[in-house]
Amino acid sequence: TLAPTGDLVAAAVAAGTAVAAVNVITLEHAEAIAAAAETSGTAVVMQLSENAVRYHGGRLGPIAAATHAIATAATTPVALHLDHVTDDELVAAALEPPFVTMFTSVMYDAGHLPYGENVSRTADVARRAHAAGLWVEAELGYVGGKPDAVRSAHAEGVRTDPAEAERFVAETGVDALAVAVGSSHAMTDRTARLDIDLVAALRDRLPVPLVLHGSSGVPDDELRRAVAAGIGKVNVGTLLNVALTGAVRDALTDPRLTDPRKYLAPGRDAMRRSVDQVLATLRPLG
Numbered sequence: 001t002l003a004p005t006g007d008l009v010a011a012a013v014a015a016g017t018a019v020a021a022v023n024v025i026t027l028e029h030a031e032a033i034a035a036a037a038e039t040s041g042t043a044v045v046m047q048l049s050e051n052a053v054r055y056h057g058g059r060l061g062p063i064a065a066a067t068h069a070i071a072t073a074a075t076t077p078v079a080l081h082l083d084h085v086t087d088d089e090l091v092a093a094a095l096e097p098p099f100v101t102m103f104t105s106v107m108y109d110a111g112h113l114p115y116g117e118n119v120s121r122t123a124d125v126a127r128r129a130h131a132a133g134l135w136v137e138a139e140l141g142y143v144g145g146k147p148d149a150v151r152s153a154h155a156e157g158v159r160t161d162p163a164e165a166e167r168f169v170a171e172t173g174v175d176a177l178a179v180a181v182g183s184s185h186a187m188t189d190r191t192a193r194l195d196i197d198l199v200a201a202l203r204d205r206l207p208v209p210l211v212l213h214g215s216s217g218v219p220d221d222e223l224r225r226a227v228a229a230g231i232g233k234v235n236v237g238t239l240l241n242v243a244l245t246g247a248v249r250d251a252l253t254d255p256r257l258t259d260p261r262k263y264l265a266p267g268r269d270a271m272r273r274s275v276d277q278v279l280a281t282l283r284p285l286g
């Protein structure tokens with residue numbers, strides 16, 4: 001069943017854990033995520049990034065409809081999130097029918113912009129998205145003090161400043177904040193080290209849940225520590241793609257193989273197992 005993103009994050013935080021938010025690129029991704037959620041009876045967020053929409057020719061409709069159908073048919077609560085949106089036209093589309101009732105939240109990503117511009121753009125999106133009934137995530141990782149040093153919030157070494165984050169949330173009215181605490185996107189090995197003290201400092205200071213991006217590169221024990229310190233939504237993508245591609249590569253060693261189902265099915269199973277693993281890591285203790 002489709003469920004509001006904010007409810008899933010709040011329920012996870014209340015249970016002392018974080019909700020897993022998993023990237024969908026193909027139909028098989030969505031099926032794998034749903035299967036893992038159903039097997040363990042866990043609520044999850046399925047998320048479509050602007051990049052994934054671009055991959056599908058810039059057309060949000062078909063992949064959103066497919067993911068929404070899988071989310072709705074799932075036996076556990078599933079939220080549908082539009083992730084890392086930078087394109088104003090895509091934001092506008094998400095706030096209009098039919099998408100406004102398919103998606104339950106949106107992340108507006110202006111984390112690479114200087115603070116002031118990030119605030120004004122994010123505040124505008126948050127106001128419009130709230131009017132449309134959507135939960136809003138934004139990103140802040142720009143390190144204050146160097147107005148010209150525009151850097152990605154998830155570049156190595158970038159950190160979110162707690163005082164700036166507190167101001168950002170107050171000034172934008174967002175429902176959750178993606179923070180830069182040591183992870184970075186698209187890591188294919190799990191070697192990231194997080195600044196757990198910074199997570200705790202941000203949690204103490206902010207009235208909204210914290211979101212960890214680039215969680216594929218974070219080892220399980222480090223992820224558990226980050227969640228215990230205050231992360232409420234854990235975004236995972238690359239982990240599934242490593243599993244998918246590995247399984248497909250293995251299947252394709254048979255040169256007679258032509259039916260795509262013969263290699264996509266093991267790919268989908270491998271993705272389901274990797275989501276199983278993430279859900280197990282995030283399962284509340286006791």
Ligand code: G3H
Nearest residue numbers: 186213214216235237238
């Ligand atoms: O928003 C999506 C996540 O941050 C995924 O990052 O692909 O590095 O796990 P990842």
Ligand code: ZN
Nearest residue numbers: 185213214235
């Ligand atoms: Zn991300």
